[in-house]
Amino acid sequence: MNFVQPICDPECIFYIKRFLKKQNMKNYMLFVTSINSGLRISDILQLRVRDAKRPYFNLIEKKTKKKKRIDMTPENKKDV
Known part of the structure; x- marks a missing residue:
């Protein structure tokens, strides 16, 4: 089984959000909702x-x- 480490660095999260916002608003919203709620992607x-x-x-x-x-x-x- 593969283990996944969480993204804990606020600077890294900032850059991911900035990239996603420029590329695709849908993916940006999925990312922001998931990191702020802790829900699984299947629930989001x-x-x-x-x-x-x-x-x-x-x-x-x-x-x-x-x-x-x-x-x-x-x-x-x-x-939103």
């Missing part, structure tokens, strides 16, 4: 534009089938 892909109209979103985790409420961070609100 379930989200729709209508979910961003509230200050939080509810979802059912795909892996565990648990209901989860995620509050949007100020950064997510600003980007």
